[in-house]
Amino acid sequence: MRELEIIKKLLEMYNKTPRHDEGYILGSMTTRPDNLAVYAYNLFIHTNAGDTRIFPTLEHFRREIIDFMSKLYGECTGFVTSGGTESNIVALYVAREKTGKKLVVAPRTVHHSIIWAAHLLGMKIVFTSVTDNHVVDIHDLRSIVEEKREDIAAIVITAGTTEWGSIDPVREVADIARQNNIYLHVDAAYGGLFIPALYEKGYIDTDLKFYSGVSSISVDFHKNGLSPIPSGIILFRDNKLLSYARRELPYTLGKYQYGLLGTRPGGSIAAIWAVIKKYGVQGYSEIAIRCMRTAQHLYDRLARIQDIIVWKPVLPIVVFKSRRMPTEKLLEELVKQGYYVYRAPSVDGLRIVVMPHVTNEHIDRFVNTLSEILGEKTE
Numbered sequence: 001m002r003e004l005e006i007i008k009k010l011l012e013m014y015n016k017t018p019r020h021d022e023g024y025i026l027g028s029m030t031t032r033p034d035n036l037a038v039y040a041y042n043l044f045i046h047t048n049a050g051d052t053r054i055f056p057t058l059e060h061f062r063r064e065i066i067d068f069m070s071k072l073y074g075e076c077t078g079f080v081t082s083g084g085t086e087s088n089i090v091a092l093y094v095a096r097e098k099t100g101k102k103l104v105v106a107p108r109t110v111h112h113s114i115i116w117a118a119h120l121l122g123m124k125i126v127f128t129s130v131t132d133n134h135v136v137d138i139h140d141l142r143s144i145v146e147e148k149r150e151d152i153a154a155i156v157i158t159a160g161t162t163e164w165g166s167i168d169p170v171r172e173v174a175d176i177a178r179q180n181n182i183y184l185h186v187d188a189a190y191g192g193l194f195i196p197a198l199y200e201k202g203y204i205d206t207d208l209k210f211y212s213g214v215s216s217i218s219v220d221f222h223k224n225g226l227s228p229i230p231s232g233i234i235l236f237r238d239n240k241l242l243s244y245a246r247r248e249l250p251y252t253l254g255k256y257q258y259g260l261l262g263t264r265p266g267g268s269i270a271a272i273w274a275v276i277k278k279y280g281v282q283g284y285s286e287i288a289i290r291c292m293r294t295a296q297h298l299y300d301r302l303a304r305i306q307d308i309i310v311w312k313p314v315l316p317i318v319v320f321k322s323r324r325m326p327t328e329k330l331l332e333e334l335v336k337q338g339y340y341v342y343r344a345p346s347v348d349g350l351r352i353v354v355m356p357h358v359t360n361e362h363i364d365r366f367v368n369t370l371s372e373i374l375g376e377k378t379e
């Protein structure tokens, strides 16, 4: 095929592909990346973060990214990963290597990648129960820790659960981890960039920091950070912990690599650097508040539909279900109308994640369609 024909075909396929800014992608934790981040990614597309002796500018970016993360959560170190799944695998790997133990304690609300990570690493998970607010039951956690202390490699909690956006009480769990000398990993892939701002402005009552007792935190920039996929970060409280994620590759100039990948995209590091310079703490705070307000608008509108049960959002994730129409049928009806929402399996419901591309107009159009499907008039 000639290049022109390939381009024509590509554009044809592109036109058949949903775009976030059209407002129909309402369940996936993805969004349209910032143009500057795409530019940075493309500029550094030839670089391999698997050897920063050849590409030392990537190391420069990494240091500045870590400075930014340290401003958000307190002194830490770490590296850019391909996303939340890799970060979680690395965190559990580090916990296993550090302790030589194989038991993970976590509430049921942890992301599936934690279960996958434990499986890959030959580790076993003991699940704690969760409260009605979908956070770890602290009493249950305490008693499991008391009983199994000698075998535990790590406790894992989530700051912004995938299904509910609930935030496990990081400080309280950190106290338990510290008192018992247990590794604590906080998966903040989704909530990490929003929580400090929403806490400061009084929207939520749980903050996220490297409290004494927290060993690692993972955050994704390809979720609310507006960087292209793949852009994740794993942070450790000190270099000693970070060193467990390092392995030798003697034939390269850099000699060492971090994380799961060998050759890894330097573009992601440049893109994250670009968005943190562009938005900074203040810019991410504004995005967080905008998403939160849009989620509240969605909640208010859904609450006015008689057939709908809706749960108040903690972070910008709204869970709802129909009283009469089975969830799978409703999901299919929405797909027929071009909408992509996700499931909320624990209540056999649906959920919308208000990502940065979602506007009040998108929400109004969605609610009108939903009302029509349910045969109700909208106000």
Ligand SMILES: Cc1ncc(COP(=O)(O)O)c(C=O)c1O
Pocket: 029, 082, 083, 084, 085, 086, 088, 111, 113, 158, 160, 161, 162, 187, 188, 189, 190, 220, 232
């Ligand atoms: C809390 C949490 N952790 C981890 C992940 C996995 O992230 P990724 O899809 O970037 O690997 C997700 C994805 O939705 C998530 O919500």
